[in-house]
Amino acid sequence: MPKAPAPTSPYWKLQRQLTRLNTFLFRRTRGKVGGSFFGGAPVLLLHHVGRKSGQARISPLIYVxxxxxxxxxxxxxxxxxxxxxxxxxxxxxxxxVELPGGERRRVRPRVAEGAERTRLWERAVAIYKPYAAYATYTERTIPVVVLEPADAT
Known part of the structure; x- marks a missing residue:
């Protein structure tokens, strides 16, 4: 199996730069630029905190x-x-999360299981077909994460 690049490799440095550019464009244009991925798959910005670093992070992700x-x-x-x-x-x-149009939502995550996972996986693959190909060459089961609305408190 191919080994993943080290987090400090030129590949990951480029990934971080592209993420910063996508975030800037997404916010500047309210999702008109950076709000979709190849093939038109919609993108949101996920806010999270590094477990080890404690630093705030943003990841542009395709969503359903x-x-x-x-x-x-x-x-x-x-x-x-x-x-x-x-x-x-x-x-x-x-x-x-930030959605195209400037909408922000407070969410809580959970992993979909069983029939729900199957149904949501099929919808995700319909939006972005490379997911299906990726699933054939990874050794892991790819989690489908549901972001439920969270209380504002």
Missing amino acids: DDSPRLVVVASKGGVDAHPAWYHNLMAMTATE
Whole structure:
């Protein structure tokens, strides 16, 4: 299996720069630029805190609108490890997301299981087909994360 690049590699530095650019454009244009991914898949900005660093982070993620819930897929990790944003998010009781148009929502995460996961996975793959291909060459089950509305308190 291919080894994931080290977090300090040029690849990850480029990833961080692209994330900053996407976030800037998303906010500046209220999601008109940076609010969708290749093929038109909608993007939200997920706010989370690094478990080890304690630093605030933002991750642009493709989402499915399952009103009033939002759904994201933890696909961009290593072959056998979930992405850092997933671990950060699951360690939090609640956080905030930004949607195109400037809407902000307070949400709490949970992982979908069973029939719900199957239904939401199919919707995510319909929006962004590369998820299905990615699932065939990773050793892990890709989590489907439901972002439920959280109380404002």
